[in-house]
Amino acid sequence: MKQVWAVVLVGTGGFLGSVARYMAALMFSPFAPGFPFATFTVNIAGSFLIGLLSELAVATTLVSPDARLFLVTGFCGGFTTFSAYMFESNALMKDGQIFFVSIYLLGSIIGGLIALYTGTVFAKLWT
Numbered sequence: 001m002k003q004v005w006a007v008v009l010v011g012t013g014g015f016l017g018s019v020a021r022y023m024a025a026l027m028f029s030p031f032a033p034g035f036p037f038a039t040f041t042v043n044i045a046g047s048f049l050i051g052l053l054s055e056l057a058v059a060t061t062l063v064s065p066d067a068r069l070f071l072v073t074g075f076c077g078g079f080t081t082f083s084a085y086m087f088e089s090n091a092l093m094k095d096g097q098i099f100f101v102s103i104y105l106l107g108s109i110i111g112g113l114i115a116l117y118t119g120t121v122f123a124k125l126w127t
Contacts, residue, residue: 013074046083
């Protein structure tokens with residue numbers, strides 16, 4: 001039953017985070033034509049939120065385990081996966097895993113761009 005509740009918390013938070021991301025896209029779209037200002041803003045804000053909430057969850061009793069699931073995993077995860085990427089990179093750096101954080105950061109960016117390009121090439125084969 002506890003796992004079902006965790007799924008509800010993450011799913012509800014994810015829904016709200018995704019809606020917040022869409023609303024940010026609508027709100028910021030007129031400000032910087034040609035630059036993904038909404039995504040940029042959401043990524044920075046999400047990284048701040050995940051850092052703040054995660055630290056509060058670990059260092060205080062202000063963020064309960066259920067609230068952490070809802071806010072960090074759910075909301076921030078739906079708002080931006082970039083925040084999780086930054087959080088995990090920071091955890092590797094804190095652990096002194098410089099080799100792994102380098103592979104994770106560079107591999108995600110370069111691998112993501114290659115995968116994106118490859119996906120578009122495959123899509124063009126079907127169109």
